[in-house]
Amino acid sequence: MNKKLSNNEIKTLPFMDSNLDLEKRVEDLLRRLTLKEKFTLCSGKRSFYTKPIKRLGIKSFKMTDGPHGIGPHSSNNAECTYFPTAICRTATWNPELSEQFGVALAQEVRDIEYHMILGPGVNIHRTPLCGRNFEYQTEDPYLNKKMAVPVVRGVQSQKIAACVKHYICNNQEINRFTVSSEVSERALQEIYLPAFEATVREADAWSFMGCYNKVNGIYGCEHKNLIKERLMEEWGFKGFVVSDWIATAKTTSTESCINAGLTLEMPMPIKYKKKKLNQALLEGKYTEETLNENIKRLLRIMFLTGLFDNENAIPPGSRNTPKHQALSRKIAEEGIVLLKNEDNLLPLNIDTFKKIKVIGPNADKEMGEGGGSSQVRPPYEITPLKGLKNKCRNKVQIVNSPSEADLVIIFAGLNHEKGMDSEDSDRDSFDLPSEQIELIKKTVQENPKTIVILISGSPINMVGWIENIPAVIEAWYAGQEAGNAIADILFGDVNPSGKLPITFPKKLSDSPAHVSTRTYPGNEKVYYDEGIFVGYRHFDTKNIEPLFPFGHGLSYTTFSYDNLKIDRKTISGDDKFTVSVDITNSGDRAGAEVVQLYVQDVECSVERPLKELKGFKKVQLDSGEKKTIVFELEKKDLSFFDEKTSCWKAENGSFNILVGSSSKDIHQKGEIEYIE
Ligand code: BGC
Secondary structure (H helix, E strand, C coil): CCCCCCHHHHHCCHHHCCCCCHHHHHHHHHHHCCHHHHHHHCEEECCCEECCEHHHCECCCEEECCCCCCCHHHCCCCCCCCCCCHHHHHCCCCHHHHHHHHHHHHHHHHHCCCCEECCCECCCCCCCCCCCHHHCCCCCHHHHHHHHHHHHHHHHHCCCEEEEEEECCCCCCCCCCCCEEECCHHHHHHHHCHHHHHHHHCCCCCEEEECCCEECCEEHHHCHHHHHHHHHHHCCCCCEEEECCCCCCCCCCHHHHHHHCEEEECCCCCCCCHHHHHHHHHCCCCCHHHHHHHHHHHHHHHHHCCCCCCHHHCCCCCCCCHHHHHHHHHHHHHHCEEEEEHHHCCCCCCCCCCEEEEECCCCCCCCCCCCCCCCCCCCCCCCHHHHHHHHHCCCCEECCCHHHCCEEEEEEECCCCCCCCCCCCCCCCCCCCHHHHHHHHHHHHHCCCEEEEEECCCCCCCCCCHHHCCEEEECCCCCCCHHHHHHHHHCCCCCCCCCCCCCECCCHHHCCCCCCCCCCCCCCEEECCCCCCCCHHHHHHCCCCCCECCCCCECCCCEEEEEEEECCCEECCCCEEEEEEEEEECCCCCEEEEEEEEEEECCCCCCCCCCEEEEEEEEEECCCCEEEEEEEEEHHHHCEEECCCCEEECCCEEEEEEEECCCCCEEEEEEEEECC
16 A cells, blocks of 8 residues: 555546546545554644655645735745735725735745645734734624635635634733633624634635634633534534644643544644554544544645646746735725824825924834734835835925924834734733833924824723824834835825724723733633623723724715615515615715624613624715615624524514714614514
8 A cells, every 4th residue: 555656656646636526536645545644644844834745745735824924934034025914904994905915915825835824813802902913803703704704715716725813712812822711602603703604604714723722621722612513514614723833732632632623733743743643543532534534624725725736737826026015005005094183184285294203113113024923024114214205205304303393203103022012922011112102292292293103903092192192093014015005194195094993992991801800811711701792892882982983994085974775674584685875975085985884783682782893895985976885684684692592593673773984983874673
C-alpha cells in the first residue's frame, strides 16, 4: 500500500483527476493513506504549514494570517496590501465592499502561493476593552453576518479557503488561554453564533478556527457540541476545524479533540503527537472512522483550493496592485465616521484655511505592523500627516503653534502597543492616555477651531473634552491609504458615510459587561450575565444614553425619510412582507445614507431588546434625488430564541417596524401583526 510512486505514476491516480467528483477524489486519496500518514496530516509544522506526504504528492497546505492582509510573520515577510481593519470595513455598512475585499485578499494569498487566510474574525464586541476589537466587526449579530458572509464568498471565489475565527466567545484577551465564557443558550443563539452559522449556511465556509477559551466549561477545540453537533451536523459544515495556535495545549486529551471533530492541530503536534494518537486509537478511545472523517475534511479543502491542480486551473494571484490599493482607500473612505460636526465646521474649504496645525501622537504613525497576528507589512503607508500634505501641497502651510493657526487637527487615539488595541492583552483603560487629554484641552483653549481625529479600534472615553471640540472623526485603523482617505473627508472630496458598528458609551460602567469583575474580566470564569443585552440592546432597553449610538454617523448633506409602507397588515407562518420607504437627499451635495430597519416586539412573554437591527441598505443619492428602499422580512426577523422549547419563536401580536439613520434616530414607523 505505501509503495513509493514516481511523479508520473501519481499523476495517473484517480484523485489527481480534476474532472472526477470531489467526494470520489477525497475517498480515493483517503484509502491510499496509511494510518501513520493520517497521523502526519493531523498537525502542522513550521508554524503555518501542514506536513507534506511526498509519496502521494500531497504538498503542504499553507495558511497565513490574517483578517486585513497577509501577515509578514506567516509568509516569509511578504509585503501586502494593508486593508482597513474589520471594524472600519464594517463601518462602511457596505457588503459589496466586503466581498470585493474578500476577493482582493484571496488574490494576495494566491500570489504568495498559500491556500488559506486566517480570517475573517467575527467575534462579537462584548466590551470596549477587548484588545482585538479592531480585528472584529461589530456588537450586532445581524450586521456581523451581513458583513462576514460576503468576505467568505469573496475569498473562496478565488479558491482560497477562509478560516472563520475564533469559534466561539473569545470576546476578551485577558486570560484567553484559560477563561471559561459562561453564556446562556439564548445569548449564543441570538448574539454569538449567527455570523458563524451564516458563513456556513450562506457562504459554505471551508474552515473554522477553534478558540483558546472554554465555553461553558469546555475548551473550544474539544467542544463536541459546538463543533460536531452544531457546526457539522446542524449547519452542514463540510470543511475542517483548525485549532487556534497552541489552543490544544490545555485540552483534556487526544481523543476529546479527535472526537469533537478537530482536524488540524497548529502550529505543531501536542495532543496530536503520533505516539499519543496511536495509543488512544489502540485503547479504543476513538475510532479510525472518526479520524477518517476528520482527515477527509482537510483533503476536501486541499482539493477545493487546488493543491493538486495545475497552476493554470486555479485563479491567478496578484498583490500590491493599484486596484487593491484603490480598494483599500475606498473602504477607508466609506468606513471613517464623522461623529460630531458643530456649525458645519467640516468640510474644510481649502481656500479659506491657509495655516493648519497638525499635532498628536497618531499624526504620523504607521499602524500596519502592529497588534499581534493581524499585523501586515504594506509597501507604503499614507499616515494622516502624509495624506494632508498630499492634499494641501503648498496651498496650506502646516504651522507650529495652535494660536497662529486657522485650524488645529489633533490625531489622537490608541495604537497597537500592549494595553491598547492589541492581541493577547486587553486595553488598560477606557480613557485616552492622560497626555493626550491634556493636549486636547490645552489646544482647544488656545484655538477653538480644533478638530479631533481618533485612530482606534474601539470606543474611547470622550466625556470631559468632547464638549469643547467642534468636530470629531473616528478614523479607526483605516489601512495603508488612511491618510488620503482622511484628507478627502476633511476637505469634502468625499462625503462621509460610515456609521458606527458599535455603541460608544459615555462611561465604561454603562457598558453591559462592566457590571462587576464577575462579568469582566472574570477569573477562571467570565459570566455573560447580560445575556442577549449586548451593545445597543442594553443601552436602549435600560434607557442609558450613549455618547454615540450604534448606527450613528454624520454626513455633509441631509436626508429625509418619508412614506413608509408595509405591504400587509398581518402575516402568519412562512409569509414574507415588504417594507418600503422613500429617502431623499435634501441637502446640497451628493452623499450616501445607511438606511437602518429595526424590529420592536410590542409585547412578549420574555424579555426582549427594545429594538433589533433586521435590515439595512446603503444608498447613494445626488442632491435632491429620491429613492425608494425596499426590505423583505419574515417570521424569523420577528422571533426570539425560546429556551423552553429550544426553538425560534414569534409570538402572536404587533411588531413595530422602525426605520432610521441610527439606532436612536428613528424617522419612520409602521406596524405588522403576526398571527400563528
Ligand atoms: C491568534 C489567531 C492567529 C494565530 C496564528 C493566534 O495567536 O489568536 O488569530 O490566526 O495565532 O498566527
